[in-house]
Amino acid sequence: MFRPRKDKSNAMKKTLIAFAFLAIGIMTNAQPIITSGEYWFNNDYAGKIHIPLTPGVNVLFNSGIDCSQLNTGMHNISFRFKQSNGIWSAVGSQLFLKVPELTPGGEAICEMEYWINNDYSTRISLPITSTTFYTFQSAIDLNYLSCGIHTFNFRFKQNNGSWSNVTSQLFNKTPPVIAGGGLLKGYEYWIDDDYQSKTSQPITGSSSFVLISELNFASVPTGMHHLNIRFQQADGSWSSTLSEAFIKVPLQSDNRTITAYEYWFDDEYNQRIQQQIEPTANFFFAAPLDVAELSTGLHNLNMRFRQDNGIWSSSATQLFMKQPVNDGNNFLTTYEYWFNTEFENRTIINGINEALYTTNSLINIENSDQFINIFHARFKDLNNTFNYVDHYYYSIDLQIKLMLEGLYSVANGQMRKSQNETGANFNGSIADTVTVEVHEAVAPYNLLVRFYGIELNTDGTCHLQRSGTDFINLPGSQNTLFHLVIKHRNSIETWSQAFEIGPVSTFNFTDSPQKAYGENMVNANGVYLIYAGDVNQDGTID
Known part of the structure; x- marks a missing residue:
């Protein structure tokens, strides 16, 4: 839906935005049907809305x-x-983009086109x-399209002759189910991108198979x-490739044992998964990770x-990319990526020939020349x-x-x-940990990213080296100035x-009171310290 606007100063009223969704089918032994759906805005999955649907193999929600x-x-x-x-x-x-509400007499929509x-x-x-x-609600003829991933594009024309921006939506056209093609006759697996070293095993014809085998990762x-x-x-066709992340941890040298682990995606530490394990000096993590609720694109594990x-x-x-679902009769052949407007300098990787391609080891972030970029792939x-x-x-x-x-x-x-x-909380030279936030330097000072558990050394240094897409709020301006916010369990938020933050930057709070907003630090013989004593984190010293 495109809603034109005449004046940015118009008061915003109730706004409705319409989207056309093409559901993605998954090929199984019997053709499944789509029975329900849900949607949510930004990262507010808790506020998701149920989509009422009439069950069917192909559903257009509009x-x-x-x-x-x-x-x-x-x-x-x-x-x-x-x-x-x-x-x-x-x-x-x-x-x-949600735009302000139109005033009476504003421009109207008079034409639509799609391809x-x-x-x-x-x-x-x-x-x-x-x-x-x-x-927009109309039947779309897709019979002439080949099976695989396609893009649906549309735009609207106003009665003053101007056109809206083009809106594009990915969808996957799946092949028809082949009768008798559901029995399994074999499987193959490999580590990372080393498909040439794959291990292949036959299966006696079966419609279901549970893999219980010792996999050698020595x-x-x-x-x-x-x-x-x-x-x-x-029938000879292959399924889509299933890919699961795992961590091989190093041997311990101090006779310590591992008793638990936890993991989370992006910046969602409050949704972490924690698991107790039998004490062991060597632990190999290989468990299915549910990424169904992650959007297609780049994420951090x-x-x-x-x-x-x-x-x-x-x-x-570890940075990884979740890709759109592809059917087993199609393959990816080429992968390209670039930053910002550097399309002419894009990185091109040919000869993939895989249904699922792992890109985590091939993203060269050194091509990024600023703190906030747009990654295109x-x-x-x-x-x-x-x-x-x-x-x-x-x-x-930083x-x-x-x-x-x-x-x-x-x-x-x-x-x-x-x-x-029992003694020191941390080994080595680590004194404690802090949380570091990056906020925009223009009102309303939106929080962009938050990093938990940043190790702070006894000499006051800490190194923040991260990359990802887990913005809490998307950047609202092109301003290159930012505020750091330091949080500690027993200190005043500072x-x-x-x-200006670039891809490589430094900042020293200790050498001047002006380094803190409002000069909110205590002087200790010329070294400026972050105030202590805020036990309950209410912004005042207890």
């Missing part, structure tokens, strides 16, 4: 969606559909009776990896382990069809120096190590002065 509670500006709508076998589709996401993929020459034009709100180096597996049907002395390891973070399949993924992306390598009053020793200019009932 209805008014109430956006009256959203602020004017950029937002994200996410949606997914449930099949009769209980399986949910991957989450589809779409950015949209598939890049074939603008075959576009379909539809005249519209002049209106300021329009819901030659796999320590760190995060992907286990990829796919199954072949009796974070994981850490707890020892028998209660100390947690540093978090291991596209994949080409055997049908020479491109699908696109665009995301805001941050790349930060050296920070700060001192906490509660731990600072004037005698040696260092911080003491925080303690618990904001930095506004300063």
Whole structure:
């Protein structure tokens, strides 16, 4: 839906935005039907809305969606559909702009046109009776399209002759079910992108198969990896590739054992999954990770382990890309990515020939020359069809120096190590951990990203080196100035002065009171410290 506007000063009233959704089917032994759906805005999955549907193999949901509670500006709508076998589709996401409400007499919509993929020459034009709100609901002929991923594009024309921006939506056309093709006759698996070293095994014809086998990972180096597996049907066609992340942890050298682990996606630490394990010096993590609720695109997987002395390891973070679902008879052939407007300097990777391609080891973030970027990626399949993924992306390598009053020793200019009932909370030179936030430096000072558990050394230094797409709020301006916000469980929340953050930056709170917003620090012989004593985090010293 496109709603034109005449004046940015117009008061905002109730706004409705309509989207057309094409559900993605998943091929099984019997063709499933789509029975229900749900959608939500931004990261508010708790506020999801149920989509009432008439069950069917192909469903076109096209209805008014109430956006009256959203602020004017950029937002994200996410949606997914449930099949009769209980399986949910991957989450589809779409950015949209909510504009102020029109005043009476504003420009109206008089025409719409749509086309598939890049074939603008075959576009379909539809005249519209002049209106300021329009819901598109019409049968679309897709019989001539090949199976695979395609793009549905549309735009609207106002009665003053101007056209809206083009809105594009990915969808997947699945092949018809082949009778008798559901029996499995084999499978193959491989680690990371090393398909050439795959292991293949036969299966006696069966419609279902449980893999219970000892997988040898002795030659796999320590760190995060992907286990990829796919199954072949009796008719020779292959399933889509299933890919699961796992971490091979190093051997412990101090006789400590691992007793628990936890992991979470992006910045959603409050939704972490924690698991107790039998104490062991060597632990191999290989478990299914549910990414159904993640949108297509770039994400971070974070994981850490707890020892028998209660100390947690540093978090291991791995960037990965969730790609659109593809059918087993199609393959990706080319992968390209670029940052911001550098399409001419894009990185091109040919010769993929895989249904699922793991890109985590091939994203060169050194091409990013600023803190906040837009990451663009596209994949080409055997049908020479491109699908696109665009995301805001941050790349930060920030050296920070700060001192906490509660731990600072004037005698040696260092911080003491925080303690618990058994001794120091952390090993080595780590004094404590802090939470670091990055806010925009223009009103309303939106929170962009938050990083938990940043290790703070006794000399006051901490190193923040992260990249990802897990923005809490998308950037609302092109301003390059930002505020750092330091939070600690027993200290006053402290904001930095506004300063420019690039991909590599430094900031020292300790050398000047002006480094903190409002000069809100305490002077200890020329070293400026963050106030201590805010036990209940209400902003005042207790």
